[in-house]
Amino acid sequence: MLTKDELPACPVATTLRLIGNKWKILIIQRLLDRPYRFNELCRSIDGLSEKVLTDNLKQLEADEIITRTVYPEVPVRVEYALSEIGESMRPIIMSMQDWGLDYQDAVRKS
Numbered sequence: 109m110l111t112k113d114e115l116p117a118c119p120v121a122t123t124l125r126l127i128g129n130k131w132k133i134l135i136i137q138r139l140l141d142r143p144y145r146f147n148e149l150c151r152s153i154d155g156l157s158e159k160v161l162t163d164n165l166k167q168l169e170a171d172e173i174i175t176r177t178v179y180p181e182v183p184v185r186v187e188y189a190l191s192e193i194g195e196s197m198r199p200i201i202m203s204m205q206d207w208g209l210d211y212q213d214a215v216r217k218s
Contacts, residue, residue, distance in 0.1 A: 109172050126171050127197070131156060131164045136194060137201050139174060143189035173197070 116122050127133055134153050138144060144152070150161050165188060168174040173194040179185040190197075 109170065123200075126173065129164070131160055132168060133201070133204070135161070135164055135168065136173065136190065136197060137205075139188060139190045139194065140198055140201060143177075143187040145185065145187055149188060168194070
């Protein structure tokens with residue numbers, strides 16, 4: 109989680125700092141549906157490498173947007189899910205999806 113000294117003055121800048129790359133947005137979008145295991149999350153997002161996924165999951169977890177649950181099984185099962193803070197982003201992501209659909213429709217009609 110960002111410290112109070114790391115928070116930008118602008119709230120939009122704060123949001124962009126936390127989720128401002130395409131991979132984080134796509135990870136959050138997937139996790140809106142349900143918890144995912146690492147490999148299925150990686151496979152579900154075209155062009156996403158394991159290293160980039162690992163780095164982004166670590167950042168999202170550190171910022172308390174997602175949770176990581178390790179189940180004591182053999183083999184170990186790890187699931188990623190949205191935290192309460194991450195779940196509060198649902199309206200933002202859904203608005204982005206709606207806007208994107210409207211834009212795609214407009215482009216197709218022109």
